[in-house]
Amino acid sequence: MSARHSSADHGTDPAFAAHDHAHCATDALARAEAVAEAAGARLTPVRRRVLEILLEEHKALGAYEVLRRLAEAGFGNQPPVAYRALEFLVDHGLAHRIQRLNAFTACTHAGAAHAPAFLICEVCATVAEADAGPARTALETAATALGFVVERSTIEALGLCPACRTDAA
Amino acid sequence: MSARHSSADHGTDPAFAAHDHAHCATDALARAEAVAEAAGARLTPVRRRVLEILLEEHKALGAYEVLRRLAEAGFGNQPPVAYRALEFLVDHGLAHRIQRLNAFTACTHAGAAHAPAFLICEVCATVAEADAGPARTALETAATALGFVVERSTIEALGLCPACRTDAA
């Protein structure tokens, strides 16, 4: 195995690698502004704050946890406040919903449309995005063989992240 | 054990094809008895009834809908009654949980351990099982490249089943 704190971003993912997290988050916010602008939408204070909350860690947060932190920051503390902001972020590709956890995570990749697979560590709860292209293609093939037309798909894995796997060994 | 017998069931799935549903359900119950027996577990009346309920249609039912129907049949009507029976069925491979829907569906395949992909029709809500082998392998490859060890994975697709696709056209 190569990879732990490697030379490039080959064979790793921000969520699994030591990295300058402040920079990672700042970048994501900047991209978010750009994405919103391009979509003719506004990254309002609530939405921005929710994204910041999600960006604090590479984990998935439940809507109520987001809400709790929003309220601490002086925003409304009724569920729709959080759900609406989360919906906005998900719709614009700035965050993702993790079905398995009924929770949300900030998107760690560029604003480009994408539908990644999620790797969820059972020990530390870190969530990383992996390329789902080949898996999606395989799923598509299996579906097509049954006459089914896929519109959206969810691909999530539970397991051990590199760090926790090492600890466990 | 060898593969499925011959060309007859190639290119379709019970959920998507016209079939003798009573027979399909009866078969599944018989297999369930066998699976329970083999596992040294009991397919008690509640569990059996829950399986029958799930077998009524090739759709996913929420736990509370199952519970409602259980109560109609004279069983307890508190949530744990349904959740426990569903958990038993899922643990023994006789039913599956559909993450996307927070709902449950009867397993339409043999008792053999399996982790299929689910194809969920957005129009008629029918749920079919597809072979997830290749997709799972692709996911595994992507995960391994990031140093992640997959233990369980969820692969679900939303889209149009053959019948609804035809209707839509």
Added chain:
DNA sequence: CTATGAATGTAATATCATAACAGGTCAAGT
């Protein structure tokens, strides 16, 4: 300014899920 539409705030409620404990059933061992 003021009408408009988007965003946010709020109340109420619906839906999904589990913890904790009480009581019943049944087979194994005595």
Added chain:
DNA sequence: ACTTGACCTGTTATGATATTACATTCATAG
């Protein structure tokens, strides 16, 4: 036959997740 112990079911209570409906605020185009 009795006791034990494992397992299953019933019930109460609560927690966690999510939505509907409506009121209010706010930026801004007219």
